[in-house]
Amino acid sequence: MKACRKEPEPILRKYCLAVGLVVVALFSVILVAYALFVGTPRHPMTEGQAAALVRRELPLGVSVSQVKAWLDARGIEHSEYGPHHADGAEGEIVSIIRDTHRTFLVSSDIQVVFRFDRQRRLMGHSVRELLTGP
Numbered sequence: 001m002k003a004c005r006k007e008p009e010p011i012l013r014k015y016c017l018a019v020g021l022v023v024v025a026l027f028s029v030i031l032v033a034y035a036l037f038v039g040t041p042r043h044p045m046t047e048g049q050a051a052a053l054v055r056r057e058l059p060l061g062v063s064v065s066q067v068k069a070w071l072d073a074r075g076i077e078h079s080e081y082g083p084h085h086a087d088g089a090e091g092e093i094v095s096i097i098r099d100t101h102r103t104f105l106v107s108s109d110i111q112v113v114f115r116f117d118r119q120r121r122l123m124g125h126s127v128r129e130l131l132t133g134p
Helices: 010-038 047-057 064-073
Strands: 091-102 107-116 122-132
Touching: 047 107, 047 122, 064 091, 091 122
Parallel strands: none
Antiparallel strands: 091 107, 107 122
């Protein structure tokens, strides 16, 4: 006796096609929503890249006004020069580069603290990533 091979019924085939299309549509909507919600950071940068940028463009010995001008030219938020008596420094400027990295739940900014000597010359800086999320 010859084995019979049954073809899928047209209704079952249509059902499977419809389910497949719904799954693809839902995945597409989720992907677009994720891209819109998370988006691209305004200033994509790592902590290491920020440190290298500061070292390259603001050598030790530059003045407070040069550091403030550099920050202002890049639209980086910062404090005014203020007293700071740790690490042998006389003053500091605290700055923050906003929106450097994003995931679905966490976003990050990079804080750069500039330390100055008695003559108001840059004597060092520190860079650290600040994470915000649940």
